Amino acid sequence: MFASALETQFARDVRAGLTQLEQKTLPCRYLYDNIGSALFEAITFLPEYGLTRADARVIEAHADDLLDTLASDLMIAELGSGSGAKTRTILERARLRQDVVYYPIDVSATALARCAQDLRSLCRVHPLEMSYLDGLREVASRRAPGQRMLVLFLGSTIGNFEPDAAIEFVDSVRQSLAPGDALLLGTDLVKPTARLLDAYDDPTGVTAAFNLNLLGRINRELDGDFDLRQFAHVIRYHEEAQRIEMHLRSRVYQIVSIRKADLIVDFAAGETICTEACHKFYLEQVETMAGAAGFRLEQQWVDEEWGFAENLLVCP
């Protein structure tokens, strides 16, 4: 049977994560298969999860201010575009003023196709099914003389990086940019713990399904035999580290085999797999991060209702 490269990478990552001695882990990027992307879309509608609506409110309120700061001939690249819903507002405003080309970059072919279909009536859309930094380098290589680039990294996906890795990532983004280019970075802000716990462990159980689906994906794609009913969705908030963690806790002692990862792994009763870390920010920390990555922080637009900020980082 022919094993695709991606499958093998998935198998390798699962094997590496589940053989960790201290804390078993699974990379959060694997949460987004078709089912996972659909469940995440459902999460964004939950009353308890205000992040995506807050992001959209800030963009609605400040898209013109944003475009006022940028040159006329614009390439807009988006990291992790998903369905592109939030970007629509920026593209609608931009095309009234300038010639715009949009490059959605995403690892999900389904999300990219949907995004391109939804937005191609607004401007030229060139979807790139690539990793963020590879996609950005590709966009930079297509820059015409005098063209400026705006990179969108919305929705606080930056929160999935550990603090040092976040600075490194933002610095890597800057390396594909030229003076005058900009990065619009969405960051979810620190807020009362109770509100965060509700947002990541909603009473409807959508986030629990989103989390458990990762084990279902391993069963489907890597021939695993996880019994999803024997795992529980658990949230932890580390106040000092400003980090929410999603875990899957084993309800009993159990042994799981994952044939395509050539792995048999056991779980003690109560043992967990960490499937995602979501860091929250203070405004000053974003400024520090921008400076450490070689950017100048130009603007911070804040949604007070939920506690979310869009940060405009300009390449000096």
Ligand code: AVJ
């Ligand atoms: C897509 C990473 C921004 O951290 O809030 C939502 C993912 N995980 N509910 C977030 C998520 C659980 C989300 N990000």
